[in-house]
Amino acid sequence: MTRKNFLQKYALRIAAILAMLGLIVYTVAHAMDFAMGNVLTTPVRRITDTQITSAQGYLFRNEEVLTTTGTGLVDTLVENGTKVGKNVSVAKVWSTAASGDALAAAQLKLSRINRAIRILEDSQLKAGTPLSEANKYRAEYTALYREISAATEAGRLDQIPALEEKLLVALNRYVSLVGETNETKEHLQALREEKEDLLGAASSVEIKSEISSGLFYDGGYVDGFESAFSTAALENLTPESLHTLIESTPKVPDGQTVGKLVYGYEWYLALELSPSVASGFFAGREYRFTFPENNDTEAVLTLERTVAGEGTVLAVFRCEDHPNDFLFYREQTVEIVVGETEGFYIPESALVTEGNLMGVYVFEESTVRFRQAHIIWMGEGYAIAELPGEGSSTELAENDILIVSGSDLYEGKVYR
Template identity: 25%
Template sequence: MKQGKFYTKLILWIFLAAVVCYFGYAVFSTIYAPLTTVTAIEYEAGTGSYTTGYVVRDESVVRSAYGITALLVSEGERVSRGQALATGYRDESAQARQAELEELEEQLEQLTFASSYSADAAGQAVLEAEISAQLTDMSQYLARGDMNSVRDRSANIKGLVIRRMSTEAENAALDQQIAALQTEIAALQADASYDTTLVAASKSGTFSGTVDGYETVLTLDFLNTVTVSSLAGVQPIDPPEDAVGRLIAGSTWYYVTVVPADQTAGVESGDQVPVTFASQFYESIPMTVERLGEEQQGERIIVLSCDKYMQDATLLRQQSADIVFTSYAGLRVPKEAIRVDEDGQVGVYILEGSNASWKSVNILHDNGETYVVELDQSSVNNLWPGDEIIVTGRDLYDGKVVR
């Protein structure tokens, strides 16, 4: 029992010693605070709102009368009125015929290109020079990863090689091969006229291969009348079964969302605000305030527009974004470094050599653990980027030797 009491007392004394050491260290650190500094750096902060809304475009649904459709243009591609967007096939046999037709047309292109060169010695020299030049160009396109250009030039190179390797007798037979191919192609095209059709653009615009049912819900007219409550109730409709994509008119797209009313104080139509989307864009983009709705229960509708980057915005719909309404640019200063002198002026001490030097500052924005203060480079007596701001130090005054 005595031994148990001894260990209990020992543990209590150890605990008490630890507590005394802790508080002793805290008092010592307060009285003899070490000098710590931080470098003044340029910084920009802002006030705004992180919200979720919808991307709106002037869209029309592209439809195909046939069940099988193959797109001919890529996502975000600019198209002109009447340009073929897709090929529609009534059934799989029509689609297979089209593949055969394209193969024959490529062969015809190669043979026609080959027949345009002379078969004499001078013509052969021209062929060799042309093949060399074409291969050089193709290697450059391959190095850049431009496979479209490689594909475009491959038919010409094949035609040149065919011509170069052919004998005079084989060259004489080229015209017969070309005529036979033309006849076969004409027959396939005649058959295709009954079960194959092109889907053309009804107007110029930007193509997207996605249809989500919002095309006739989120319209430009909707943006003129939408309220906080009506935006909350937005729902898509079922897309048409024959939809193959959508055509976006113009180059302007919009973002509509709800923000706290107190965040929009001083914001007017025509103002530009930086917006950072949660996806697609890696940096903030400037957008123009088109409309601010009336306040409803502390919130307001805001409609923003952008006339750039349409090719990157074709797939965006419901999106979260950070909208900055007011930005503050200056120098970042820790809150612990801010002091008030006898005259009530706010400032900081900086380290100049071995001395503390007073610099008055104008606080622009409270950024949580730091302030953004004004950067005024009109005088060397102001706080400048690169100055060593004293964060902790005891009994500081202007001119005090601290090191």
């Protein structure tokens, strides 16, 4: 085959190969040019962003500490958080000759007996409960075990006792259904006899809700700030007076502390916000709160008012709900949903200014173009840009190739 015939026969194939080689050379050179310029890009995406602000809140309620003269063994008659009517007995204080460490040991023993009795009483099943319920209780105690493990890993140790009680109740119910014998009643009787032996023939004093109905909590919930952090103290509260309350010394009335009564369902949180953050809050509006150190409990609180201070703003929120398993500690870490914004996500490094316009650079057919971006929210390391109007060619659009970072960028720069 002559050279001429060879070229005629394979001309199209050779041309295709040369074109492909040219494309490869162009692509490699183009990529090298990008690499040399350290250009980083990403497609523009629409998102819905939730803005959250964090703060330390302080709990205000109408509370009365219940005390008794002298000392003795405190036997609570109702569970924590139970609503009791007026003149209802909430505890008995049994006289004893023990004092100091001996009294503390006896009180601890009584508390443990009461807890065991409460668990076994809750563990009792109704007559005729079918065996099929066993799977439900097994699933309950398995889930509670995982919840206890998660709380332990997160350091939420104050939540574990209540979770343990629920787990033991579910486990006891399961065993009662699948086990050969059910000794719950026998164990209950033994515990009640042990409690009688501990209290003996001592006399007792009943502690009642004398003022009005309320929610009862035992002495473990008394922190000494009940009178300081009252709803009356909220009336003239300022950022400065809040600091004074926080730094004050706890005070408990004379006598032995039995527990406390909380009057009314309303509770308040007072917290400080920066002026810029506070400008987005409005009195009378509801806000979603999360309590990350309180089992991630969620609640809706209403903003009552704000009070400006020196470089800070006091915000007072109100709530009437009592979330399940919520621990009403005086100090609460909170996360508040400020708002939700829909728009284009822009890394902060991509923002540029041309003239007096804020915007970004994008690639359009290998050419750098400036696109105006109306920023409606600045987050930590990012911004949210407003969605463009219909048919806009000068504003940022979805799926534009956004230049996140690069050197020597300007409108009209061509990458070849």
